[in-house]
Amino acid sequence: MARTKEQNEKIRETRKEVIRNAALSQFVKQGLFSTRIQDIATEAGIAQGLLYHYYASKDEIFVDLINDALDKTIGASYSVRDMDTDPCEKIRFSLERLVETIENSQTFLDTCRLITQATNSTAIPQAAQDLIQEKRNIPYQVIEKIMEAGQKEGTIIAGDPKMLAIFFWTSINGLAIYYSTNKNREVKLDYRVIAAMFLIESEREDKNHAKDKTVFK
Numbered sequence: 314m315a316r317t318k319e320q321n322e323k324i325r326e327t328r329k330e331v332i333r334n335a336a337l338s339q340f341v342k343q344g345l346f347s348t349r350i351q352d353i354a355t356e357a358g359i360a361q362g363l364l365y366h367y368y369a370s371k372d373e374i375f376v377d378l379i380n381d382a383l384d385k386t387i388g389a390s391y392s393v394r395d396m397d398t399d400p401c402e403k404i405r406f407s408l409e410r411l412v413e414t415i416e417n418s419q420t421f422l423d424t425c426r427l428i429t430q431a432t433n434s435t436a437i438p439q440a441a442q443d444l445i446q447e448k449r450n451i452p453y454q455v456i457e458k459i460m461e462a463g464q465k466e467g468t469i470i471a472g473d474p475k476m477l478a479i480f481f482w483t484s485i486n487g488l489a490i491y492y493s494t495n496k497n498r499e500v501k502l503d504y505r506v507i508a509a510m511f512l513i514e515s516e517r518e519d520k521n522h523a524k525d526k527t528v529f530k
Contacts, residue, residue: 325367328359328367329367329368329377331357331358331359332353332357332359332364332367332368332374333374333377333378333381334357334420335353335354335356335357335358336348336353336356336357336371336374336375336378337378337420337423337424337427338356338423339352339353339356340375340378340427340430341423341426341427341430341493344430345371345372345375345436345437346436348371349371350364350365350370350371353371353374372438375437375438375441376438376440376441376444378424378427379427379428379431379441379444379445380444380448382424382427382428383428383444383445383448383449383451384448386452387448387451387452387455389452390451390452390455390456391455393406393407393455393459394455394458394459399463399466399468400459400460400462400463400466400468400469401463401466401468401469401512401513403459404456404459404460404463404469404481404508404511404512405504405508405512407456408481408485408504408507408508409504411485411504412485412488412502412503412504412507413504415485415488415489415492415502416492416502419493421489422489422490422492422493423493425486425489425490425493426489426490426493426494428445428449429486429490431445432445432449452482453475453478453479453482454478456477456478456481456482457474457475457477457478458474460474460477460478460481460511461474463511463512467513468512468513469511469512469513470510470511470512470513477511480510480511481507481511484507484510485507488502
């Protein structure tokens with residue numbers, strides 16, 4: 314029986330996800346310049362010729378990875394922004410989910426490394442540079458607005474909300490980079506340590522345990 318258009322599209326997207334994950338692993342290990350298409354195909358467990366049915370070059374895969382990572386972070390940020398709860402709980406929920414993801418998702422760790430490497434390099438495709446310029450600050454702006462709203466309610470500490478948003482994301486990124494590059498993970502991460510930097514009532518009972526825990530994954 315012939316596959317439907319929807320089935321073919323699902324197979325195509327699944328195969329592209331396998332290729333992206335393989336490329337992510339190789340880019341993080343070797344860098345864009347040193348990674349060959351054959352390295353990605355081998356990591357993905359497919360023939361090099363088949364890979365070219367999905368991507369014309371490693372640069373195209375790199376740009377797709379950057380775009381996908383930025384879009385997922387933006388989408389997750391918007392989901393938190395739109396939650397029906399107060400700003401304090403939005404910050405608490407975000408930090409708990411992000412720290413949990415750091416502990417359990419190698420893909421998330423590798424993605425943080427890739428974005429950091431790409432942001433600090435001009436030796437990447439111009440399309441990737443443009444995407445970073447266009448989208449990277451959006452999650453910062455979302456958290457900034459949440460911090461500002463929390464300050465008005467008296468649940469977020471005083472200070473420039475833009476600075477607080479920078480502290481928020483650099484704390485998460487720093488933990489992700491540490492976990493990605495350090496095999497010694499004996500210390501159990503506790504999101505409440507980070508939350509205490511922002512929340513005036515940092516010991517309030519978290520009301521969001523029953524909410525979806527996959528926002529940032």
